[in-house]
Amino acid sequence: MARKGRTADRDGRMRLGEHLREFKRRFYISAAAIVAAAIGGFFLAKPVLYLLSAPLDDLKAAGLEVDLNFTNITQAFDVQMRIGFMLGLIIASPVWIWQLLAFVVPALRTVERRYVFGFIAAAVPLFAGGCATGWFVLPRIIRLFVGFAPDGFTAFLGASDYWDFSLKLVFAVGVAYVLPLVVVFLNLAGIVEGRTILGGWRWAVLVATLFGAFVTPAGEVLSMFIIAVPMVVLYFAATGIALLVDRRRAKRERRAAEVRA
Template identity: 50%
Template sequence: MVSTERAKTPRAKKPPRTKPPRDGRMSLGAHLVELRKRLFLAAISVVVGMIVGWILSDYVLEALRLPIEELAAEQGRVASLNFTDVSSAFDLRLQIAFTVGVVVSSPFWLYQLWAFMVPGMKKKEKQYAVGFVAAAVPLFLAGCAAGWFVLPHMVVLLTGFAPQDTTAIISARVYYDFVLKLVLAIGIAFVLPVFLVLLNFAGVLSARAILKSWRIAILAITLFTALATPAADVMSMFLLAIPMVLLYFGAAGIAALNDRRRAKRLAAIESELDV
């Protein structure tokens, strides 16, 4: 007797779901998707910050005009910002809005960058990164404040080379670029000691090597502050140089403590191996 029942065909099994690895590793495609997501969120935060920067652009322009007014009062000459073409005023406000937007939104886009880098970091690397950001941000802001402090002196000094009975008609766009570069340069200079500490923690630079170059470092700091402040204003030069020198020796002190801790750890490991 032949059975009329049809043979049951086995159903295709669904492929098992792949769980993300426990060690935090991701595929290249997942990395690209994560990067696109983080960049999109960072761009949104910058755009929102630019709206705030556009609202504050009037106050920023008023602050930028103060050194020009001081120049006119001190040198007794006509001095004013000049907008060279029809769209230059709008372009300058847009540039100010972008700069303020990047600064205002920096906590958010820095967090996005941090969140993207964290899965690929080891525990010790995460600690180094957190310490670097925690120290670099306040120092950078302090350096920018110091740059803003010496800005009026720079404007008066550089325009003082013009002949008497002349008019200082300063391009607004060029002037803003000058201010931005000066403030950023001094802000970055204040962060350089943090890089020395980071190189020491990474085992690239020792505290002895940092202290050995203290004469060159002080000479470089003196030359930098002499360029950033007028020669006649020695007080401003010292007010800018003293914190930079202290930061340099502070970095050397932290590096020395780390070298001592590292030496004790190596000595303990060697004593255990000798037993």
């Protein structure tokens, strides 16, 4: 049955034009929520930037000369705008995620809906936990690399570059925590078997390494491995879960076959 506000034929299906109008309506709602949240996020940008620069204060206390600088006239405004937009995207996430689900879920079967909602329910805390881990590791990485500055030199860090580095690191660790869940989701849906997942471990290592290289600044090999190694470990953990699910599924099928026999 079509949701109120949607017109449908006798089988409850919507025409293409109606799907497009529904998508446009939900897109506008999501965009309005993100813009409104980003405006509020703009006023929180300064406290967030101060919080991100806290590791630099620890470095100064340890005797290292390091300063965070705005390298051109518009950079202060640009950095705060970018932080505000990112905060808006995070704050408004319940709205745009719900709009996305409300558009997609009615077209799915009951089993598929259960998988989707289970995926979202698990992905949100995993992503939040990954971001929290990245936030915890961030000061140590900053201390490590800034600490390479020779004695008597001052490290002048551009605020825009500093924000990009911090965001990439935190976001990348969050994504790394979620990717194994995608593998488990595909296995539960019966799309891929655990043996197939295990057989692609070389590709998984390569993709994790390339991903780590992409989200970290060029030449920072250690940062790349800090991102890539947890992804590989979590991939093998997800593979183990998939193999266990396949084993239990095979047992259920054998029991069903014995009952029918």
